[in-house]
Amino acid sequence: MHSLSRASSGSLSEGEGTWPIRRRKILDWLVIETRDERFIDNIFVEMCRRLSEAGVPVARATLHFRIHHPQWIGARILWRKGLSEAEIDTFEYGVEDTALYLNSPLYEINSGADEVRRRLDDPTVDGPQYSLYDELKADGLTEYIAWPLEHTLGKRHVVTFASDRPGGFDKDDIAFFQDLLPALALVSEIRLKNRLARTLLETYVGPHASEQILAGATTRGSGVTVGAAILICDLRDFTHLSGLWPRDDVIELLNGYFDAMSEPIERHGGEILKFMGDGLLAIFPLTNPMACTNLLRAIGEAEAALAKLNEENLGKGREPLGYGIGVHVGDVMYGNIGSRRRLDFTVIGPAVNIASRLEGLTKEIKRPVLLSGAFVEMAGCETELENLGAFPVRGVGEPIDVFAFTSDFPMSDKSAA
Known part of the structure; x- marks a missing residue:
């Protein structure tokens, strides 16, 4: 991974070095300026918007979390280019045994894969042909990539990005995503555990009592x-x-x-x-x-x-x-x-x-x-x-x-x- 330190000779001009200024600003924003935002879906939407404005050809992105909830085993946050809000879906227990999940990139990542990457606009590419790829290709997307989002104590979640640029992502895009992942993991884990604490309290003592307890009672x-x-x-x-x-x-x-x-x-x-x-x-x-x-x-x-x-x-x-x-x-x-x-x-x-x-x-x-x-x-x-x-x-x-x-x-x- 690339260093986050700035050059000792001063600030870099656009295009110089490994980290263009606009991309470095995204990382600084993610690590420093999101501390007052409670919800990870809002942070994720803003991050994707900033990536797109910086020239990274992201047209679709998702976060997949395993959560502790009495009804749901997981949740997905979905962003699409042009949307100001994320779509949030929850998944009930048992979904992990369905064919849709077992034949998906998510299953690969959760089974230990470090990366799942697929060119969607090249019919000659070999590899598993998941139904998700057909859906993304029909939406005009050209490349899909998924990585594990590593939280503490081996907790593994998933983040995905898809491009609509001909040829998909280039090597600089991939390098920037990989530098972004540790910061995104840290920021998302904090929000996920805050939400987990609230969910567990609501589950075991009810919504009103949980508010009192979280407020310090x-x-x-x-x-x-x-x-x-x-x-x-x-x-x-x-x-x-x-x-x-x-x-x-x-x-x-x-x-x-x-x-x-x-x-x-x-x-x-x-x-x-x-x-x-x-x-x-x-x-x-x-x-x-x-x-x-x-x-x-x-x-x-x-x-x-x-x-x-x-x-x-x-x-x-x-x-x-x-x-x-x-x-x-x-x-x-x-x-x-x-x-x-x-x-x-x-x-x-x-x-x-x-x-x-x-x-x-x-x-x-x-x-x-x-x-x-x-x-x-x-x-x-x-x-x-x-x-x-x-x-x-x-x-x-x-x-x-x-x-x-x-x-x-x-x-x-x-x-x-």
């Missing part, structure tokens, strides 16, 4: 008091079911159950703070004036999804799933609880305890959803519900009014509105 005991509608859900007879079914079937059952419950909660603005074995804890902050209504809608959609899931389970010869949901409203302490080295970002307080007691009460009363009088009063939905009377609740001095839905599903969108 990592001190034990730190937190705020917030008003919230609280929902606690628990799967019935899970211990019995898990003893009857194979492990993989049990995991599939739990995932289906959590999908049915979680997606409506998140869709309506709720925050799932934790999964507790076969249960979950979620809050709907009262900063949203529609919090209580949104919680009711989420329960309605979750019950419909669970009913559909039970139909599928019956079709597979499995027993239908039962559940209990307790709902309350009140102030909760929202923050870090735990030991010196292991913290949990969650909510605690009497309001959470009451929601938990109501969930437990569903087993005795044989109603799947129980709501406190305090929640019903705040939601203004008394006419939609059945007052079951006052019940003593452990840890609470006075009995509390308990309500249940009068029909199979909580509330229609019309009545909830």
